[in-house]
Amino acid sequence: xxxxxxxxxxxxxxxxxxxxxxxxxxxxxxxxxxxxxxxxxxxxxxxxxxxxxxxxxxxxxxxxxxxxxxxxxxxxxxxxxxxxxxxxxxxxxxxxxxxxxxxxxxxxxxxxxxxxxxxxxxxxxxxxxxxxxxxxxxxxxxxxxxxxxxxxxxxxxxxxxxxxxxxxxxxxxxxxxxxxxxxxxxxxxxxxxxx
Amino acid sequence: xxxxxxxxxxxxxxxxxxxxxxxxxxxxxxxxxxxxxxxxxxxxxxxxxxxxxxxxxxxxxxxxxxxxxxxxxxxxxxxxxxxxxx
Numbered sequence: 001x002x003x004x005x006x007x008x009x010x011x012x013x014x015x016x017x018x019x020x021x022x023x024x025x026x027x028x029x030x031x032x033x034x035x036x037x038x039x040x041x042x043x044x045x046x047x048x049x050x051x052x053x054x055x056x057x058x059x060x061x062x063x064x065x066x067x068x069x070x071x072x073x074x075x076x077x078x079x080x081x082x083x084x085x086x087x088x089x090x091x092x093x094x095x096x097x098x099x100x101x102x103x104x105x106x107x108x109x110x111x112x113x114x115x116x117x118x119x120x121x122x123x124x125x126x127x128x129x130x131x132x133x134x135x136x137x138x139x140x141x142x143x144x145x146x147x148x149x150x151x152x153x154x155x156x157x158x159x160x161x162x163x164x165x166x167x168x169x170x171x172x173x174x175x176x177x178x179x180x181x182x183x184x185x186x187x188x189x190x191x192x193x194x195x
Numbered sequence: 196x197x198x199x200x201x202x203x204x205x206x207x208x209x210x211x212x213x214x215x216x217x218x219x220x221x222x223x224x225x226x227x228x229x230x231x232x233x234x235x236x237x238x239x240x241x242x243x244x245x246x247x248x249x250x251x252x253x254x255x256x257x258x259x260x261x262x263x264x265x266x267x268x269x270x271x272x273x274x275x276x277x278x279x280x281x
Contacts, residue, residue, distance in 0.1 A: 016280060019273050024263040025256055032253045041268055048272075049279050069254070098200055106198030108231050116231050120241055126259055129249050132242060150211070151243055152250035157211045176207040183238040 013064065015052050022065050026072055033076050033148050035137050043079060047072040077163055080145045084164045097177055101184060112184060115191035123190055135185035143178035150175060197225045199232055206236045210243060 026047065030040035050071050051058075058067055103109055108116060120128065136144055149160045150171075161171055197205065205222050208214065214222065226233050252258040264272065 016277075019269065019276060023269060023272060024261075027264045027268075028256075028258070028261065029253055031262060032250065032258075037262075037268075041264065041272065045272055045275055048276055052276075052279055101203070102198075102200040106200035108199050113231050116238070117234050119234060120238055125245065125248075128241070128245055132245060147246070151246040154247055154250070172208055172211060175211060176204050179207045179210075179239050179242065180203055182242055183235060186242070187238060 013055070013058060013060075015048075015055065018048055018051070018064070018068065022068055025065065026068060029069065030072060030076060033152065034079070035144060039079070043075045044072065047075045050075065080149065081164055083145060084142055084166065097181060101180060112188070115187045116184065118187060118191050118194065120186070120190060128186075131186055131189050132182065135182050135189070138185065139178060139181055143174050143181070146171060146174045147178040147182070197221050199225075199229065202226070202229070202232045203235060206232070206239055210239065 023044070026044045027040055030043050031037060034040050034043065047068060051068050054071075058064065101109060101112060123131075136147065139147070146160060146164070149155050149163060150157065155163070157168060157171055160166075161168055164171075166174075202222060202225050205214065205218060209219075209222070226236060249258065
């Protein structure tokens, strides 16, 4: 009996069915990390082809979906690393955004204070994420990438430094800029909506 | 004394590393007096929490919002993939 159940649960390794079975799942995952449909489609395609090429390494332990997701995660990391080296993305950072948010004495700019002071507690999870998502898309690419690795994927600062080949001090600067931009963007949008 | 700009940086760093104790004291002295920075810090914590939760939801396929491949993209992908099949 046990053998029968095991056989029933075992999935047939069938690459031709991958896109129908896992295409949307993998795409949604890639889109959530890369924020760009075209890049997400491309990286899923790469992951599927890599899966095909390394089909011999699939041990049958765990699901094909999980196995393909593992490959996809590595491809996404490769893309982050590549973008981080690319000068067109490094120059896009636009330097220190602090002047937009603080006056010369280092106080919050008066026009921002009411929005930042407004608590977010009554903002429901769904809507919170929807607004944050829009703000994340408006961030310079490298800042958004480090945010995704550190805050979404919950990778340690050491790992993110290794992933992107950057120093810890550089990572803290990028994370600070990303969080500062995200928080003020989120607060400003929520403030406008609640008034 | 830390100003609000310093505090925004220090609050962010506190999410990534253990702060030196004196920095920690200065941070909390400021937070105790400044309602704007207080709410800024709370916003960073909420962002931190929601980002993690959403990432997990997507991975476990339980996210509320679903943006799937368009039918055209699906076709495009299939055609490209088929050329690699044995």
